[in-house]
Amino acid sequence: MSTVGIIANPMSGRDCRRLIARADSVSHESKRNQISRIVVGAVAAGCERLLAPWDPRRLVLGAVENMNLDVTIEEFRTPLHHSAEDTVQNVQEMRDRGCDVIVVLGGDGTSRILSKAWRDATIVPLSTGTNNVFPLLIEPTVAGMAAGLVASGKVSRDEVAQRAKVIDVAMDGENVDLALVDALFLQGDRIGNLGPFEPQHMKTL
Numbered sequence: 001m002s003t004v005g006i007i008a009n010p011m012s013g014r015d016c017r018r019l020i021a022r023a024d025s026v027s028h029e030s031k032r033n034q035i036s037r038i039v040v041g042a043v044a045a046g047c048e049r050l051l052a053p054w055d056p057r058r059l060v061l062g063a064v065e066n067m068n069l070d071v072t073i074e075e076f077r078t079p080l081h082h083s084a085e086d087t088v089q090n091v092q093e094m095r096d097r098g099c100d101v102i103v104v105l106g107g108d109g110t111s112r113i114l115s116k117a118w119r120d121a122t123i124v125p126l127s128t129g130t131n132n133v134f135p136l137l138i139e140p141t142v143a144g145m146a147a148g149l150v151a152s153g154k155v156s157r158d159e160v161a162q163r164a165k166v167i168d169v170a171m172d173g174e175n176v177d178l179a180l181v182d183a184l185f186l187q188g189d190r191i192g193n194l195g196p197f198e199p200q201h202m203k204t205l
Contacts, residue, residue: 001072002152004042004144005051005094006035007087007114008059009106012129023130028057031105031128034140035063038103038126041144043071046152050074051099053090084113091117100151103143108134112180115166122150122161133181134164 013026039050052060054077064073074097078089091114094102101122104114107129114123124147127135136143149155169177185204 001048001098002046002148003049003051003097003099003101004047004147004151005053005097005099005102006038006060007053007090007094007102007104007106007110008035008055009087009104009110009128010055010057010059012106012110015130026128028059031059032063034105034126034128035060036067037140038144038147039064039067039069039071041141041146042103042148042151043069043144045145045148046154047071047144047148048152051076051094051097053078053093055086056080084109087113088117091121094118095121101147101157103147104135106135107132108181111135112178115164115180116178119166122157 008031010028010031013024042050049072050064052064052073052075054061054075061075076093076097078086078093080086081089087110091102095118101124102114103124103126104110105126105128107127110129111123111125111134114121124143125135126140126143127137129135146160150157150160164180167179167183168175169179169183182205184202186201187203188201
């Protein structure tokens with residue numbers, strides 16, 4: 001059964017960088033609107049099963065629960081941590097359930113966390129974050145159709161999916177993290193600092 005999963009980061013486009021950067025905010029309602037269009041496109045292109053993770057803001061479930069579409073909506077729930085671990089668990093659950101393609105709404109960081117959880121996942125990353133480099137700015141219906149075509153096998157993933165660059169970060173010879181765009185050694189950082197903007201602390205890029 002051709003399966004598309006949707007990951008939506010509730011915090012993307014809403015962090016403290018609105019204070020120091022000329023960045024727009026992305027509301028929860030805007031994300032639900034995008035998700036509904038993604039689902040319409042995916043189903044039209046051949047998606048038969050949709051994996052919908054639960055979250056307190058009901059971004060995915062709230063977008064699809066009243067849609068009259070010929071698709072099996074499979075809701076699941078993982079332990080809630082209110083951190084990136086939620087994305088990790090949801091992605092791992094989608095992998096275990098045989099997901100073919102994941103559409104992810106978020107920023108560079110959301111796609112990075114997804115890649116840490118499932119490095120070989122086939123994803124369609126949509127930008128709802130801040131000053132994004134990795135995610136795409138495309139119409140959600142088109143993104144959903146792309147996911148549906150690949151999930152259903154109508155289009156070969158080998159023909160259309162490009163393997164992304166991955167930068168592995170190692171300490172003492174052991175991989176501890178990864179990056180998709182660039183990796184920065186930040187010296188003198190402070191706990192809770194979500195907006196480092198002092199260039200003298202940026203040592204190695």
